[in-house]
Amino acid sequence: MLNTATTPADRLLIERAEDIVTLTLNQPDTRNAITDAAMVEALVSACETIQADDTVRCVIITGAGKGFSSGGNVKHMRDKAGLFGGAPAQLRENYRRGIQRVTRAVFGLDVPTIAAVNGPAYGAGCDLALMCDMRICAETAVFAENFVKVGIIPGDGGAWLLPRAVGRARAAEMAFTGEPIDAATALEWGLVSRVVPQDRLLEEARTLAARVAANPPQALRMTKRLMREGETGSLDGVLELSAAYQALCHHTRDHEEAVAAILEKRSPSFSGR
Numbered sequence: 001m002l003n004t005a006t007t008p009a010d011r012l013l014i015e016r017a018e019d020i021v022t023l024t025l026n027q028p029d030t031r032n033a034i035t036d037a038a039m040v041e042a043l044v045s046a047c048e049t050i051q052a053d054d055t056v057r058c059v060i061i062t063g064a065g066k067g068f069s070s071g072g073n074v075k076h077m078r079d080k081a082g083l084f085g086g087a088p089a090q091l092r093e094n095y096r097r098g099i100q101r102v103t104r105a106v107f108g109l110d111v112p113t114i115a116a117v118n119g120p121a122y123g124a125g126c127d128l129a130l131m132c133d134m135r136i137c138a139e140t141a142v143f144a145e146n147f148v149k150v151g152i153i154p155g156d157g158g159a160w161l162l163p164r165a166v167g168r169a170r171a172a173e174m175a176f177t178g179e180p181i182d183a184a185t186a187l188e189w190g191l192v193s194r195v196v197p198q199d200r201l202l203e204e205a206r207t208l209a210a211r212v213a214a215n216p217p218q219a220l221r222m223t224k225r226l227m228r229e230g231e232t233g234s235l236d237g238v239l240e241l242s243a244a245y246q247a248l249c250h251h252t253r254d255h256e257e258a259v260a261a262i263l264e265k266r267s268p269s270f271s272g273r
Helices: 037-052 074-079 088-097 099-107 124-131 158-166 168-177 183-189 198-213 217-232 235-249 253-264
Strands: 012-017 020-025 058-063 113-117 120-122 134-138 142-144 194-196
Touching: 012 037, 020 037, 020 198, 037 099, 058 124, 058 198, 088 099, 099 124, 113 124, 113 198, 120 124, 124 142, 124 158, 134 183, 134 198, 158 168, 183 194, 194 198, 217 235, 217 253
Parallel strands: 020 058, 058 113, 113 134, 120 142, 134 194
Antiparallel strands: 012 020
């Protein structure tokens, strides 16, 4: 069972409150860059633990300090260090074994996720927010798909994630100009679902997480998986999978509890079984 913890050097803070886990990127000196090997390992490890823990019902990802995440470590790019070092063939493997593992781990979580964007989210930091199911942000948040500004491309799957959030034309505008958009624009474009005052961001994120976590966890995870399949699969395929998942749901104790609670006009109590 996942409990409150820290990773080596406290790069990632892990806090659990009942069924909700909060992951806080904790490297404000690098504006919470996520391309360093230690941060990659911390995020992937946390996600693997969460995925295996059936008692977790929702996850919040946020950043320490004034920024959410700057994405890539620009000093490492300059020095061709870490992820950015080696010949082309080695660099390809660095990306596959590095930041792309974060994409697969976060996006692949069956547990619903919320990005609480507390400040600038640039490059891979913007894409980290896009890996989450829901995004809320502070009024100070800024989003930029700014890879072209440093002469590279989205190496973490941003070209797949961004158009699904804001549409092809707006994604192209963000990716081709590399220019940031503010919180109000992010709301207008559908990149986030709400903008809140900075001092209420985590409170709002936790409130939303509690609303999610109030529902049967197995049904939540299966609903999320169906939505993921719906992004790339056919209607017939999703209907077939829906029928299979529904058969499973109808035989859970939580389904029986939900029906009983409605008929008895009381609040349900779900066990995850």
